[in-house]
Amino acid sequence: MNRPVRYALRVASLTVALGLWQLLTSQDIDLWLRFSQFPTVTDVAHTFTDRLTGPDYWTDLTDSLTRILAGFLLAAVLGVATGVLVARSRLAEDLLGPVLEVVRPIPAIALVPVAILLFPSNEQGIVFITCTAAFFPVLVSTRHAVRALSPVWEEAVRTMGGGRWRVLGSVVLPGALPGVFGGLSVGIGVSWICVISAEMISGQYGVGYRTWQDYTVVDYPGVFVGMVTIGVLGWLTSTAVELLGRRLTRWLPRTAQGPTARPKPARSGAAHPHPAAAVRKDIIRTRPEEARDEHLVRD
Amino acid sequence: MSTSSETETETENEAETEAGNGNEADTEAGAGTSGRGSRLTLRDAALGRPDAAAVSGVDVDVSPGEILTVVGPSGCGKSTLLRTLAGLLPPLAGTAEQDGRPIDGPGADRALVFQEDALLPWRSLRANVELPLAVQGVPRAERRNQATAWLERVGLAAQAGQLPHRVSGGQRQRAQLARALAGRPRAVLMDEPFGALDAQTRAGMQDLLVEVLHGTGATVVFVTHDVDEALFLGDRVALLGAGRLAAVRAVPRPRDRTAHDDPARTALRRDVLTSLGT
Numbered sequence: 001m002n003r004p005v006r007y008a009l010r011v012a013s014l015t016v017a018l019g020l021w022q023l024l025t026s027q028d029i030d031l032w033l034r035f036s037q038f039p040t041v042t043d044v045a046h047t048f049t050d051r052l053t054g055p056d057y058w059t060d061l062t063d064s065l066t067r068i069l070a071g072f073l074l075a076a077v078l079g080v081a082t083g084v085l086v087a088r089s090r091l092a093e094d095l096l097g098p099v100l101e102v103v104r105p106i107p108a109i110a111l112v113p114v115a116i117l118l119f120p121s122n123e124q125g126i127v128f129i130t131c132t133a134a135f136f137p138v139l140v141s142t143r144h145a146v147r148a149l150s151p152v153w154e155e156a157v158r159t160m161g162g163g164r165w166r167v168l169g170s171v172v173l174p175g176a177l178p179g180v181f182g183g184l185s186v187g188i189g190v191s192w193i194c195v196i197s198a199e200m201i202s203g204q205y206g207v208g209y210r211t212w213q214d215y216t217v218v219d220y221p222g223v224f225v226g227m228v229t230i231g232v233l234g235w236l237t238s239t240a241v242e243l244l245g246r247r248l249t250r251w252l253p254r255t256a257q258g259p260t261a262r263p264k265p266a267r268s269g270a271a272h273p274h275p276a277a278a279v280r281k282d283i284i285r286t287r288p289e290e291a292r293d294e295h296l297v298r299d
Numbered sequence: 300m301s302t303s304s305e306t307e308t309e310t311e312n313e314a315e316t317e318a319g320n321g322n323e324a325d326t327e328a329g330a331g332t333s334g335r336g337s338r339l340t341l342r343d344a345a346l347g348r349p350d351a352a353a354v355s356g357v358d359v360d361v362s363p364g365e366i367l368t369v370v371g372p373s374g375c376g377k378s379t380l381l382r383t384l385a386g387l388l389p390p391l392a393g394t395a396e397q398d399g400r401p402i403d404g405p406g407a408d409r410a411l412v413f414q415e416d417a418l419l420p421w422r423s424l425r426a427n428v429e430l431p432l433a434v435q436g437v438p439r440a441e442r443r444n445q446a447t448a449w450l451e452r453v454g455l456a457a458q459a460g461q462l463p464h465r466v467s468g469g470q471r472q473r474a475q476l477a478r479a480l481a482g483r484p485r486a487v488l489m490d491e492p493f494g495a496l497d498a499q500t501r502a503g504m505q506d507l508l509v510e511v512l513h514g515t516g517a518t519v520v521f522v523t524h525d526v527d528e529a530l531f532l533g534d535r536v537a538l539l540g541a542g543r544l545a546a547v548r549a550v551p552r553p554r555d556r557t558a559h560d561d562p563a564r565t566a567l568r569r570d571v572l573t574s575l576g577t
Binding site: 150152153155156157158159160161162166170171174175177249251252253 | 385405406408410431
């Protein structure tokens with residue numbers, strides 16, 4: 001399939017979803033599921049435009065973004081550092097491993113009481129919760145990626161006279177990067193869940209706080225504006241992480257569609273005089289994403 | 300040559316090493332011009348991972364500038380021998396020495412060349428060759444010049460900017476060779492470096508190796524399972540098998556393609572194959 005067709009399909013998918021929503025809500029359909037109380041798409045759109053020009057919307061947005069970026073970046077640094085440490089040092093594994101494994105299953109949002117006890121301000125508490133949420137996916141995937149590195153690379157650098165730091169900088173970190181970005185992609189998603197939940201519980205300002213406020217004053221279109229905002233922000237930030245990851249791991253053989261790419265059996269273009277040429281374009285478009293998603297979702 | 304007196308475990312092999320003396324002198328003279336090779340010595344060494352010794356009672360002395368090839372069936376401890384000399388594995392018993400000093404860890408003067416996929420895949424060929432220079436603290440511009448020069452010597456000038464997976468297996472091994480030599484090591488330890496290549500490419504790589512080694516004076520320990528390769532490249536060939544070093548034999552007319560039919564070479568080849576077969 002060529003590019004315009006694929007974009008058209010994506011737009012159509014969104015349009016159909018919105019159209020269905022509009023239809024169900026404007027007709028006040030009540031078949032077991034009750035849409036009569038639901039705001040229509042146009043209601044939400046009006047509220048949205050009002051909010052965009054209002055004073056609070058952008059404050060909420062920047063507050064939420066500041067919280068998630070602070071928490072996520074902290075988690076990225078701490079997660080990678082701890083992951084490398086645990087994977088490379090038996091002592092660190094024995095000392096930190098048990099604590100991390102016990103804390104890991106606790107949902108970050110269940111740490112709200114801990115955050116309230118620990119931190120003097122709400123703001124720091126929310127950042128702490130966001131950070132904890134993203135920390136574990138980053139830690140786990142870094143640990144796996146570092147353990148999976150080919151020992152030959154390390155031996156090569158050591159026989160060049162490279163020490164511990166040279167091995168870390170030239171082999172471990174670059175080699176683990178594809179796996180690390182897998183963890184970051186999962187982490188940014190979990191971070192959004194937790195920043196919104198934390199704001200709903202204890203925040204002042206922020207998209208989650210506003211959404212909950214609208215709910216308590218029965219402003220349903222406002223609730224939907226909040227949901228749409230969260231959706232768009234989440235999508236943008238995870239796309240940013242994904243793009244950065246692709247850029248930094250361009251060297252992966254899987255993404256470079258050179259002579260090493262496995263030829264796919266032609267599906268549609270069998271009658272084409274040069275099936276290979278026809279299919280190659282298809283591979284270039286679809287393969288990188290498929291391959292990428294596969295390894296990014298890995299925990 | 301001092302080797303014969305030290306390789307005492309194998310009595311049958313004494314005469315052979317003695318006979319090879321004339322040959323050895325040639326190499327010594329060749330290496331003497333630069334005089335950079337290390338003497339590598341294993342004394343009554345047991346080699347392997349702590350829980351499993353692969354080879355024991357190894358006595359071998361590699362003269363500066365010599366090329367020692369090591370042949371043996373797979374799993375006989377050839378790689379273990381190299382990793383011990385590289386300093387990646389300490390000997391379980393006995394000693395491993397470089398120029399009379401114990402080897403206590405890996406170092407830049409003993410480079411290791413692997414069978415395959417040892418280039419860092421995220422670095423271009425040039426950046427891979429620059430790596431040992433970067434480790435040694437060579438300034439960036441100088442690094443680049445030297446790496447480019449080495450890539451030219453191994454015929455990879457056009458591929459310098461490519462990532463390793465974009466070039467052929469033979470080209471990757473040439474880049475590995477350039478990377479190993481760029482750090483100016485005094486010994487090069489090669490672990491079946493041409494093992495994954497087809498016969499044609501392999502012969503070309505052997506010639507290239509001889510050519511680029513010329514003038515570096517580096518001592519070479521070259522592990523292979525290919526007897527013909529061992530006899531072509533080695534001043535001496537060490538036979539490894541059944542958990543011990545079976546013999547070290549001098550090779551008549553090493554690195555001479557026309558010597559293939561030399562009766563002395565043919566006899567040695569037959570001997571080597573027989574001893575590996577048992």
